[in-house]
Amino acid sequence: MPKKTVVLSYPVYRHIMKIIEDNPVNESVGVGFGKNEGSLIMIEHFIHMANLDNSAISFSLDYEILYQEIQNHEKKGEILVGIFHSHPKSAKLYPSEKDQHFMRYWPYPYLWLIGGTEESNPKLVIFSLLDEKIVMLPFLIGEK
Numbered sequence: 001m002p003k004k005t006v007v008l009s010y011p012v013y014r015h016i017m018k019i020i021e022d023n024p025v026n027e028s029v030g031v032g033f034g035k036n037e038g039s040l041i042m043i044e045h046f047i048h049m050a051n052l053d054n055s056a057i058s059f060s061l062d063y064e065i066l067y068q069e070i071q072n073h074e075k076k077g078e079i080l081v082g083i084f085h086s087h088p089k090s091a092k093l094y095p096s097e098k099d100q101h102f103m104r105y106w107p108y109p110y111l112w113l114i115g116g117t118e119e120s121n122p123k124l125v126i127f128s129l130l131d132e133k134i135v136m137l138p139f140l141i142g143e144k
Contacts, residue, residue, distance in 0.1 A: 003137060004109060004137075005039055005040050005041070006041045006076040006138070006140070007042045007043070007140045008142065009044050009045075009141075009142045010051070010142050013141045013142075016046060016115055018032040019048060019115070019120045020036060020115040020117065020122040024088060024089065024117050026054060026056050027051055027053070027058065027085050027088065028048070028051060028059075028084075028086045028115075029049050029059040029061050029083070029086075030046055030047055030050075030085075031048075031049065031066065031069065031078055031079040031080060031082070032042060032045070032081050032082035032083075032084060032113065033046075033069070033073040033078040034081050036093040041082075041109055042081075043082055043088075043111070044078065045078065047069050047138065049061045050077070051085075057096075058098060063072075063103060066080075080090075081111055082112065082113050083112055083113065084114075085099075085115075086115060086116055087115070088116070089116065090116075090118075091116055094114070094125075094127075095134055099114075100129075100134065103127075103129040103134070107129040108135075109128065111126050111130060112126065114117055114127065126133075136138070
């Protein structure tokens, strides 16, 4: 299966980067909605959600709220395309064992966006599980 190009709208990118900058200690979580069409996966809207774990090493979200958001966005012609979470400052920006376990339930083309701080700079990386292998996907940022 050929990899697709991931495009984050500029407002989504800025929103995620602000979350990373504002909370370097505990994991933050959110979900991205958009379209998976042709050669593109587009993340057009982002919902920041509460991390029910309130933890530096794990996250969980309210599945009832997630379900409501999925229904709301489907009415707009959008689907859930990605799950975001941050890693605490200086943690490796790679899916943890727990992340990898859940990636099996949400494989490619679903995206796993992981944010964190490297050398005092906020950074975002995107992964997916493709043919049982974790792959990092490059992404583009849409225009302002």
